[in-house]
Structure formats: structure tokens, C-alpha cells
Amino acid sequence: MTQDEIFSKVRAVIVDALAVDEEEVTPTASLVGDLGAESIDFLDIQFKLEQAFGFKVPQGDLFPENVAQDPKYVREGKVTAEGIAALKARLPHVDFAKFEANPAINKVADLFTVDAVVKYVARRLADK
Amino acid sequence: MVGGEETRGLEGPTVRWMWIDRVVSLERGRRLVAIKNVSLAEEHLHDHFAPDAARALPALPVMPASLILEGLAQSGGLLVGHAEDFRYKVVLAKIGKASIDRDAAPGCTLRYTATIERMDDQGAAVACTVEIMDHARAPSGPGAAAAFEPAGSADLMFSHLDNNRGAGGTVGEDFPAHNFVFGEAFKTLLAASAGTTR
Numbered sequence: 001m002t003q004d005e006i007f008s009k010v011r012a013v014i015v016d017a018l019a020v021d022e023e024e025v026t027p028t029a030s031l032v033g034d035l036g037a038e039s040i041d042f043l044d045i046q047f048k049l050e051q052a053f054g055f056k057v058p059q060g061d062l063f064p065e066n067v068a069q070d071p072k073y074v075r076e077g078k079v080t081a082e083g084i085a086a087l088k089a090r091l092p093h094v095d096f097a098k099f100e101a102n103p104a105i106n107k108v109a110d111l112f113t114v115d116a117v118v119k120y121v122a123r124r125l126a127d128k
Numbered sequence: 129m130v131g132g133e134e135t136r137g138l139e140g141p142t143v144r145w146m147w148i149d150r151v152v153s154l155e156r157g158r159r160l161v162a163i164k165n166v167s168l169a170e171e172h173l174h175d176h177f178a179p180d181a182a183r184a185l186p187a188l189p190v191m192p193a194s195l196i197l198e199g200l201a202q203s204g205g206l207l208v209g210h211a212e213d214f215r216y217k218v219v220l221a222k223i224g225k226a227s228i229d230r231d232a233a234p235g236c237t238l239r240y241t242a243t244i245e246r247m248d249d250q251g252a253a254v255a256c257t258v259e260i261m262d263h264a265r266a267p268s269g270p271g272a273a274a275a276f277e278p279a280g281s282a283d284l285m286f287s288h289l290d291n292n293r294g295a296g297g298t299v300g301e302d303f304p305a306h307n308f309v310f311g312e313a314f315k316t317l318l319a320a321s322a323g324t325t326r
Contacts, residue, residue, distance in 0.1 A: 040221035047246045047253045
């Protein structure tokens with residue numbers, strides 16, 4: 001499956017799950033900030049991706065749980081360097097470049113973009 | 129011998145509105161079928177809709193579509209709760225799509241079918257359909273019976289409340305230890321449906 005094909009299937013899943021317009025689903029759009037996803041929508045998207053692509057998504061694999069709840073990884077409202085390293089290891093499909101400049105806890109949600117979902121799917125398909 | 133109020137009441141620790149009359153079939157973790165009989169004794173039908181003299185409209189008693197959705201959600205919630213022996217607090221978290229296409233008048237029977245499409249520790253996706261049987265529209269002829277006809281559908285998401293830690297950095301809240309979702313009313317309903325479950 002080409003990158004374009006993956007993107008268009010991911011876009012269809014997101015349009016369906018979040019009731020947004022196709023044009024809004026750009027690679028850089030964040031699911032929460034730009035597309036209005038709430039916590040249950042992440043589970044919905046996970047289930048719909050499984051249906052669309054035919055693989056199982058283990059819990060926490062695509063969108064991690066307790067991203068920044070571990071006191072070890074948070075200091076003064078920011079994710080520590082150690083915390084970012086741990087997240088990076090768990091989430092190779094996520095681009096941390098912008099986040100690293102200001103790793104505020106309330107910016108964690110911005111990490112989950114349409115592109116992160118596309119990259120995740122591409123990796124899973126390549127692993128098959 | 130009937131037990132005391134605390135064991136026999138339809139209102140346990142939580143008061144529930146019941147919008148299912150009977151579970152007619154239950155396959156654990158897969159599918160639940162329930163029925164709801166619409167009755168003119170339900171007071172809200174007299175307001176939904178009352179006659180409108182000014183516009184010369186007669187009364188039109190029909191079950192509100194929102195309550196049909198509630199019935200579908202109760203069917204789905206019961207199915208999801210039962211799948212894990214009611215260990216989890218199961219709450220309706222999202223209605224993806226819903227369409228109720230026909231009016232349910234007093235005397236009609238609704239049949240709700242809820243099917244689990246996917247479930248994990250966090251929650252479940254459930255596909256629901258509603259069918260309607262209008263007993264007055266039976267085909268003629270000896271022994272002829274009315275049939276259920278499609279009347280709508282809904283895609284529902286349920287959350288296992290205690291396990292839903294959210295995504296994107298949000299954290300779940302703490303909830304009471306007792307399972308306030310599944311009170312006595314649901315247990316009574318399931319007990320009345322004994323023999324239909326497997």
C-alpha cells in the first residue's frame with residue numbers, strides 16, 4: 001500500500017470517527033487541538049483502524065496511556081528529558097521536534113497528529 | 129418468600145429508568161436482543177405529542193426517538209457489562225451515528241439488537257439496530273402474524289470507566305468503588321430473562 005493510499009484510508013477513518021470535513025484532515029492537524037477529538041474518540045479511531053487495515057492495535061501502542069502521569073517524568077509542568085526519551089522509545093511514529101522546544105504537559109495532546117497515525121499504520125503494515 | 133426492600137426493589141443504590149422490558153436472547157460477549165412494548169400508559173406519550181388546538185392538530189402519541197436511543201444504549205450497555213460479569217462500570221461514551229426512521233406508536237413492539245464489534249479493557253464498540261412490529265398491521269389470513277420491520281440503527285461506544293485513562297495526557301477521574309451503573313433493576317431484568325442467556 002502506498003503512502004497516499006494509507007493517508008486516504010486514515011483520513012476516511014478520522015472523518016468517520018470525528019465527523020469532520022475531509023479538507024480538515026491534513027497531515028499536520030492534531031486530533032485534539034484541530035479536530036476536536038475527546039478521549040473516547042481515540043478508542044473509536046483505534047477500533048476503526050483495526051477494521052480498515054486488518055491488524056490489532058495493542059492498548060497503548062498508538063496512543064499511550066498515562067503519557068505524562070508518571071511523576072518520574074514530569075517536573076514543574078514539563079516533561080523531563082528522561083520522559084521524552086521514554087516516550088520516543090514507545091512512540092516511534094510520533095514527531096517530537098516541536099514538542100521538545102517546549103515540552104509542557106498541556107502540549108502532549110498536540111503530539112497526536114494525523115501524520116503520526118499514518119506513520120503508525122505504515123510501520124505496522126511494513127512489519128506484517 | 130420475598131426479600132426486604134433492599135433486595136427486591138427496582139431501585140437499588142441508583143435509580144434507573146428502564147427502557148427495556150425483556151431480554152429475549154443473550155450470547156455472552158456477542159449479541160443481545162431485547163424487546164420494549166410501547167404503552168399508552170406511559171405518561172410522556174400524552175405530551176409527545178399533545179393535540180394542538182390552535183393549529184388544529186390531533187394528538188400524536190409516539191415514543192420519542194431519544195428514548196429509543198436510550199433503549200438501544202441500555203441493550204448495548206447490558207451486553208457489554210454482562211460480558212465481564214459486571215466487574216466494570218460501563219457507560220455510554222459516544223453515539224457515532226444514529227438514525228431512527230419510523231414512529232413507534234402505542235401497542236407497537238420494538239426489538240433492539242446489540243452486537244459487540246470490538247471490545248478491550250478500555251471499552252467497546254457496539255452496533256445496534258431497532259425493529260418495529262405494529263400488531264395492527266398483520267397480514268390477513270388465518271394464523272397470520274405481524275412481522276418486525278427495520279426502524280433504525282446506531283453505532284455506540286461504551287467506556288469501561290475505571291480503565292479509561294484517556295489519551296493525550298488526560299487522566300481518568302476516581303469513581304466510587306460500587307458499581308453504580310448496574311443496579312438492582314438490571315439484575316431483575318436479567319433474572320426475568322433466565323433461560324434466554326448462554
